[in-house]
Amino acid sequence: MRKRIALSLVTVWVALTFTFLLVRQMPGDVLHNLAIQILNTQGVTYQQAREMAKLQICYDPDEPIMSQYVHYLSNLAHGELGRSTTYRIPVVTILKSALPWTVFITFMAAGFSFVVGTTLGLWTAWRRGGWLEPALTLYATLTQAIPDFLLGVMLLLVFGVRLQWLPLRGAYGADTDPGLNFAFVASLLQHAILPVMAFSIPAIGSWALTAKASATSVLGEDYLLVARAKGLKPWRILRDYLGRNAMLPLISSLATSLGALLGGSMLIETLFGFPGLGYFLAQSIGTRDYPLMQGLFLLSTLAIVTGNLLAEILSRRLDPRSK
Amino acid sequence: MKRIGWAVLLAFILVALFGPGLIPLDGTPHYEERFAPMSWNHWLGTDYAGRDVWAQLVHGSRDILLIAFSTGAFAVLIALLVGVTSALAGGAVDALLVGCVDVFLTVPSFPLMAILSALFRVGDPITFGLLLALWSWPGLARSLRAQVQSMQHREFIEVARLMRMGNWHILWREIFPNLVPYLSLNFIMIARNAITASVGIMMLGLVPLRVENWGMMLNLAAFQSGALFLPQGKLYLLAPLTAIIAFQYSLILVAASIEEHFDPRLQRG
Numbered sequence: 001m002r003k004r005i006a007l008s009l010v011t012v013w014v015a016l017t018f019t020f021l022l023v024r025q026m027p028g029d030v031l032h033n034l035a036i037q038i039l040n041t042q043g044v045t046y047q048q049a050r051e052m053a054k055l056q057i058c059y060d061p062d063e064p065i066m067s068q069y070v071h072y073l074s075n076l077a078h079g080e081l082g083r084s085t086t087y088r089i090p091v092v093t094i095l096k097s098a099l100p101w102t103v104f105i106t107f108m109a110a111g112f113s114f115v116v117g118t119t120l121g122l123w124t125a126w127r128r129g130g131w132l133e134p135a136l137t138l139y140a141t142l143t144q145a146i147p148d149f150l151l152g153v154m155l156l157l158v159f160g161v162r163l164q165w166l167p168l169r170g171a172y173g174a175d176t177d178p179g180l181n182f183a184f185v186a187s188l189l190q191h192a193i194l195p196v197m198a199f200s201i202p203a204i205g206s207w208a209l210t211a212k213a214s215a216t217s218v219l220g221e222d223y224l225l226v227a228r229a230k231g232l233k234p235w236r237i238l239r240d241y242l243g244r245n246a247m248l249p250l251i252s253s254l255a256t257s258l259g260a261l262l263g264g265s266m267l268i269e270t271l272f273g274f275p276g277l278g279y280f281l282a283q284s285i286g287t288r289d290y291p292l293m294q295g296l297f298l299l300s301t302l303a304i305v306t307g308n309l310l311a312e313i314l315s316r317r318l319d320p321r322s323k
Numbered sequence: 324m325k326r327i328g329w330a331v332l333l334a335f336i337l338v339a340l341f342g343p344g345l346i347p348l349d350g351t352p353h354y355e356e357r358f359a360p361m362s363w364n365h366w367l368g369t370d371y372a373g374r375d376v377w378a379q380l381v382h383g384s385r386d387i388l389l390i391a392f393s394t395g396a397f398a399v400l401i402a403l404l405v406g407v408t409s410a411l412a413g414g415a416v417d418a419l420l421v422g423c424v425d426v427f428l429t430v431p432s433f434p435l436m437a438i439l440s441a442l443f444r445v446g447d448p449i450t451f452g453l454l455l456a457l458w459s460w461p462g463l464a465r466s467l468r469a470q471v472q473s474m475q476h477r478e479f480i481e482v483a484r485l486m487r488m489g490n491w492h493i494l495w496r497e498i499f500p501n502l503v504p505y506l507s508l509n510f511i512m513i514a515r516n517a518i519t520a521s522v523g524i525m526m527l528g529l530v531p532l533r534v535e536n537w538g539m540m541l542n543l544a545a546f547q548s549g550a551l552f553l554p555q556g557k558l559y560l561l562a563p564l565t566a567i568i569a570f571q572y573s574l575i576l577v578a579a580s581i582e583e584h585f586d587p588r589l590q591r592g
Contacts, residue, residue: 010422011429018430022438145571147519149526150564153545157560161552168552263431267523271545281434282527285441293438300431308429 004312008305015301019294020072024065034085056083076298082291084284091295094280099299102269102276106261108192109199114254116200117207122246124208125215126238136212140205149267152198156271159194167191169273195272199265210253215246248318252311259307263300325583328576335570339388342381348535349374360555368558370540371548376562379535383563386448386536387518387570393452394517395510398459403506405460406467407494410475421468424461432458436520441529451530455517463509467502474498504585511578515571522567537563 034053039046063071075081081091124132143151160168172191176184218224219242227241262277269278277296284292352374359369366377409420436458445451474480483493524530525538526545533539540563543550550556 007422007425007429011426014426015430022442141575145575146568147523147571149523150541150567153541153551153560153564157551157557260431263434266434266437266527270527282437282529285437285529286527288442297431297434297438300434301429304429304431 001312001316004309008309011305012301015298016073016076019297020069023290023294024068056085081295081298084289084292086284086287086289086292091291094292095277095295095299098275098277098280101274102262102278105192105195105199105269105274105276106258109196109203110254110258110261112196113200113203114207114250117204118211118247118250120204121208121211121213122215122238122243125212125219125246126242128216128219133212136205136208140209143202143205146202148198148202148265149271151201152195152268152271155194155198166194170275191272191274195268195274198268198271199261207250211246211250214249215242218242218245221245249315251318252315255311255314256307259304259310262303262307325576325580328573328580331569331573332577335384335388335573338381339384343385346378346381348378348382350534361558368555370559371543371550371556374534376540376559379540380537380562380566383533383535383537383540384566386533387521387538387567389448390452390455390521391514391518393449394455394459394521395514397453397456398463398513399506399510401456402460402463402467402509403502406464407471407498409464410468410471411494417468421465424465424468427458427461428465430458433520433523437524437527437529440524445530451521452517455520456513459513459516463513466505470502470505471498474501504581507581508578511574511581515574518567518570537567 031050031053034056035046035050038044038052039049042049042052044052079092081095083089084091084094087094120132120136124130124136146154156168159166167187167190170191172178172184172187176187178184224237224241227237232241263281266278266282268274269276270282273279277299280292281296281300283289284296353369356365356369357371359365361368365375368376370376370379405420405424409417409424412420436455439457440451440454443450443454445454480493480497483497488497521530522538522541525536526541528542528546530538534543540559544556544560544563545551548556548559550559
């Protein structure tokens with residue numbers, strides 16, 4: 001465990017240093033451009049404008065590199081990530097507004113695909129030899145070849161453009177009032193269906209296959225034979241003996257995949273105009289908005305590291321053998 | 324099924340090699356022929372500027388194949404270097420390399436690929452492949468290390484040592500041939516992931532490659548030209564999409580057939 005934590009810290013440090021170097025690589029003098037913009041809008045001298053620009057993006061090329069690095073780390077420790085050069089508001093504000101959307105869509109997608117996939121997988125292993133097994137394998141092979149964003153394009157084309165059953169873009173309808181009212185929640189869910197499906201259609205197949213493999217190995221265990229020999233009801237065996245033991249390794253992979261998803265999917269969120277972390281990350285790379293890019297990248301590294309740690313803790317907690 | 328996979332892959336390679344020489348690409352816009360339907364002159368219709376979609380698809384295939392195969396090749400090389408060194412050197416070098424592999428496995432790779440390829444303004448497919456490869460090798464390196472480690476204590480290696488064969492001989496003649504099946508499978512898997520990643524990055528419009536590149540076609544069709552929302556624009560959107568999926572399937576089938584070839588337990592009849 002101590003090793004894992006050390007590794008997480010090293011990873012975060014690498015990401016921090018990478019973004020530090022990244023911002024120092026800024027091509028086409030971003031600072032100068034920003035200073036000119038401030039100069040034109042606020043009527044100050046170039047020197048003053050340059051100083052203001054430095055503060056805004058937390059970047060001062062005139063300092064020696066080591067002191068820049070120390071400065072950068074202390075700013076981060078205070079939660080100061082600078083201002084976005086395109087939106088002209090603090091990066092932290094954007095992160096705070098985008099994070100809930102990504103959390104929402106991620107939990108919906110991961111939860112849905114996990115529940116459906118593992119249930120299918122367990123059931124297939126339990127009923128060995130039925131038509132479900134080949135069907136499941138076929139489904140998984142068919143869906144794994146399609147990148148999720150291309151699946152998103154197809155879903156958008158069929159259900160959004162052709163049939164017009166579901167909305168094309170955004171997280172909720174413009175005519176609804178954000179808050180706890182029926183119209184808003186309904187619109188929210190309606191907008192979430194297509195992105196959630198784009199994530200889930202391939203994920204269900206892979207969860208089902210993993211669950212099936214895990215359950216098949218549990219089925220060969222002696223304690224299952226004992227349970228059957230004792231004359232326990234099939235339902236109890238399925239739930240308490242097979243289900244529990246087969247799910248154990250899956251729970252920690254769920255934590256890992258949640259961490260990976262929480263960085264936000266740049267493509268799916270951009271495709272559906274969904275204002276989460278991935279959407280802003282794609283935007284910030286496109287517009288060379290370094291402070292925003294840096295903040296989002298750090299956040300997604302943190303999410304992955306946390307997910308991995310959580311997976312490690314969960315697998316230790318849930319598995320009595322590792323105590 | 325296996326044969327179909329090889330046939331489709333071969334067809335893609337042939338088209339990429341000879342297609343651009345046979346089918347001319349006319350880059351000038353003909354706005355009067357915007358989103359034309361399928362016809363003898365335009366097998367797959369035309370795009371938002373009246374340019375032939377089939378010709379774009381053929382010319383774009385070269386870039387996609389180059390990106391996929393160069394990523395696969397670079398990533399396998401890096402993984403071999405790191406994995407084998409790590410296993411053979413042991414000690415501090417091994418610990419350091421294992422740490423590196425772990426860090427590379429953890430950092431969010433798609434955002435990194437996107438950021439780096441956008442900032443360095445990648446202009447050619449080979450460099451793009453190299454950039455993608457930088458984040459595609461760690462999984463393979465880790466398993467290669469484990470394989471070489473376990474192989475070192477197998478009898479045939481012990482015998483080779485007793486016969487005083489040189490280290491290089493053991494590495495190249497005894498260990499390496501045993502890794503080939505595994506390497507070729509992983510080469511294909513990495514190439515497949517590289518297609519997904521590169522098309523994704525291009526679809527977001529972050530890498531300025533040519534218009535006829537499949538990822539660029541998707542970017543233009545889905546985000547820029549409104550083809551997604553026009554009934555007559557379907558063809559322009561679906562052509563690159565179908566090509567990418569077909570290419571992915573062919574690679575999956577080829578991988579399965581390689582696996583079967585090397586693993587006699589999987590062979591039937």
